[in-house]
Amino acid sequence: xxxxxxxxxxxxxxxxTGHALPALADVNLVxxxxxxxxxxxxxxxxxxxxxxxxxxQTQTIxxxxxxxxxxxxxxxxxxxxxxxxxxxxxxxxxxxxxVANNQVFAPNVxxxxxxxxxxxxxxxxxxxxxxxxxxxxxxxxxxxxxxPALGQQKIYLLVFTTEQDLTQTTTLLDPAKAYAQGTGHAxxxxxxxxxxxxxxxxxxxxxxxxxxxxxxxxPLFGSSGPxxxxxxxxxxxAAYRxxxxAAPAPAAKAEPIMSDTESYFNQKIKQxxxxxNIDKALKLLDEAERLxxxxxxxxxxxxxKGKG
Numbered sequence: 001x002x003x004x005x006x007x008x009x010x011x012x013x014x015x016x017t018g019h020a021l022p023a024l025a026d027v028n029l030v031x032x033x034x035x036x037x038x039x040x041x042x043x044x045x046x047x048x049x050x051x052x053x054x055x056x057q058t059q060t061i062x063x064x065x066x067x068x069x070x071x072x073x074x075x076x077x078x079x080x081x082x083x084x085x086x087x088x089x090x091x092x093x094x095x096x097x098x099v100a101n102n103q104v105f106a107p108n109v110x111x112x113x114x115x116x117x118x119x120x121x122x123x124x125x126x127x128x129x130x131x132x133x134x135x136x137x138x139x140x141x142x143x144x145x146x147x148p149a150l151g152q153q154k155i156y157l158l159v160f161t162t163e164q165d166l167t168q169t170t171t172l173l174d175p176a177k178a179y180a181q182g183t184g185h186a187x188x189x190x191x192x193x194x195x196x197x198x199x200x201x202x203x204x205x206x207x208x209x210x211x212x213x214x215x216x217x218x219p220l221f222g223s224s225g226p227x228x229x230x231x232x233x234x235x236x237x238a239a240y241r242x243x244x245x246a247a248p249a250p251a252a253k254a255e256p257i258m259s260d261t262e263s264y265f266n267q268k269i270k271q272x273x274x275x276x277n278i279d280k281a282l283k284l285l286d287e288a289e290r291l292x293x294x295x296x297x298x299x300x301x302x303x304x305k306g307k308g
Contacts, residue, residue, distance in 0.1 A: 031120035031144075031229045037110060038162070040072045045116050050083040050156060058206040063105055065200060076166055077199025080159040086114060086148035088209050090228050093146065093157065096204040097127065099138035099172060102193055105201025106140060106165040113232035114152040120229045124165050131173045138172050138195070149232035161199060170195045257292040265291075266299040273303035 048068055053059055059082075067078035084091060097105045107127050111120040127142040148155050172193045180187045265288035272281035281300055288296035 029123070029126055031111070031122055034118050034121050036123070037118060037121035038072055038074050038108075038160075040070060040075075040110070040158070042116055044070060044072065045112070045156075045158070048079070048081040048158075050081045053082045053084050053157075053205055053207050055085065055088060055207050055209050058204060061203040061205070063199075063201050063203060070160065074162050074164070075160045076163045077161055080203055082157045082159070082205065083154045084146075084157065084207060086152035086155045086231070089147075090210045091146045091148070091155075092208045092210075093144045094204075094206040094208075095127065095142055095144065095159070096130075096136075097140040098202045098204070099140075099170075099195050100202065102172075102195045103198040103201070104138075104140055104170055104195045105199070105203065106161050106168065106170070106197045107142075107159050107203065108162060108165070109144065110158040110160070111144075111146060111229070111231055112156040112158065113149070114154055116156060119155075119231040120146070124161065129170050129172070131178060132175075140170065145228035147228040147230050149230055152232050155231045157205075159203060161197065165197050166199060168197050170197070257288075261291065262288070262293050262295060265293060265296055269296060269299050270303045273300065278304075 048070075051059070051061075061080050063078045063080060065078060068081065069077070070079050084093070095107060095109065097107050106124040108124050109122040109126075110118055111122070113119045122142065122144055124140075127140040130136070130139050130141045132138050146155065172195055174188075174190055174192045176190060177187050177192070179185075265284055269281050269284045269288070272278070272284060281303070285296050285300045
């Protein structure tokens with residue numbers, strides 16, 4: 001009986017505080033899985049205007065129906081296109097989409113490498129509802145950690161929504177409930193407002209690097225989260241590998257050194273070692289072997305050991 005009461009109390013607490021915690025991102029999401037990502041032709045991507053995003057900078061974008069668009073299957077409305085520096089280490093990108101007038105843009109992010117080849121995809125379910133705070137409005141938000149492969153100068157983020165997203169909604173937290181939670185009062189039993197997904201909205205992107213901030217901007221989802229997603233190939237793709245280099249032609253066989261010349265070098269090596277001039281002896285050894293001597297090295301070793 002006591003266990004039943006305890007379970008009931010825990011369930012009631014969970015129901016009362018359920019809105020106080022941020023929604024959890026899909027823990028099973030694998031950003032490198034591009035099988036469900038929209039396919040955009042490379043020439044279409046190249047026609048977009050890519051807006052640079054600097055480190056430690058927050059950029060606000062107003063998406064309107066008159067903005068950039070893509071003629072690609074399942075992508076709806078305007079898109080936002082950003083270029084990020086790829087030569088400053090691990091990147092942490094926080095993307096927020098603000099709710100306004102009970103409407104919100106449900107973002108999807110396609111990450112492209114320097115050659116604009118898809119490398120990762122963060123669908124709209126990755127960006128979860130966050131209740132309003134002192135300095136933040138109701139929003140959909142997600143944190144992406146990206147590790148550009150070496151040798152790249154830029155990587156790209158394409159932000160868009162889909163036709164399927166536009167058929168869905170997001171449940172918000174009623175302001176009266178938020179106030180009650182913040183002041184410790186009883187949470188009223190009233191319905192929460194619903195925001196429908198729109199092809200327009202306000203996006204905020206913040207870029208930080210592991211070396212650019214003393215505070216780690218980690219996931220907002222209550223866990224350490226997965227490691228950063230590698231963007232770009234660490235080795236050349238098979239299609240781009242060059243043919244193996246041809247084996248070098250064998251060097252022409254050197255003419256044998258004349259015995260008088262070999263004897264001369266051996267004598268000079270002994271004299272240099274006896275006089276303590278090892279540097280000179282080594283130079284003589286190198287020159288003798290370059291000319292084809294087979295006994296100069298042994299002469300040097302014997303001389304150093306005092307057996308010359």
